[in-house]
Amino acid sequence: MALARVVVFDGVSKDRMQEMQSEMEGGQPPEGFPNAELIALHDPEAERSMVIILLDSEEDYAKADEILNAMPTGDTPGKRSSVTKYDVAMRQQT
Numbered sequence: 001m002a003l004a005r006v007v008v009f010d011g012v013s014k015d016r017m018q019e020m021q022s023e024m025e026g027g028q029p030p031e032g033f034p035n036a037e038l039i040a041l042h043d044p045e046a047e048r049s050m051v052i053i054l055l056d057s058e059e060d061y062a063k064a065d066e067i068l069n070a071m072p073t074g075d076t077p078g079k080r081s082s083v084t085k086y087d088v089a090m091r092q093q094t
Contacts, residue, residue, distance in 0.1 A: 002088035003061045005053045005068070012049040012078035017042045020077050030067050034060035040077075049077050054088060061085065 020040070029036075037054040053068075055061045065083075073080075 001057075002091065003055050003058065004086040004088050005055065005061060005065060006082075006084045006086060007051045007053075007068075007080060008082045009049045009051070009076060009078035010047065010081050012042060012047050014042075014044045016077055017044070017049060030071070032063065033067055034063050036060070036064060047078070051077070054091075 017040075024038075034055060036056075039052040039054075040049060041052070042049045053064060055064055065085075
């Protein structure tokens with residue numbers, strides 16, 4: 001079963017989001033990071049973003065969680081306000 005790591009950040013300006021996008025498009029994931037799909041949502045008016053990382057297994061989730069928790073706060077979009085683990089109940093592309 002796939003799992004999702006959902007993180008909400010506050011204080012994320014439009015400029016910071018664009019900066020993060022450029023960094024991520026041109027770079028590689030952290031060493032040892034499992035295969036994953038990342039979705040970043042941004043509400044520029046509220047300066048809030050949500051990052052959803054879809055992972056294939058509990059082992060991948062644990063590895064990703066460990067790596068992401070160890071990242072310096074300057075490498076994140078803003079101030080992390082919550083981290084939640086979800087089961088992916090359905091996934092569909094149309």
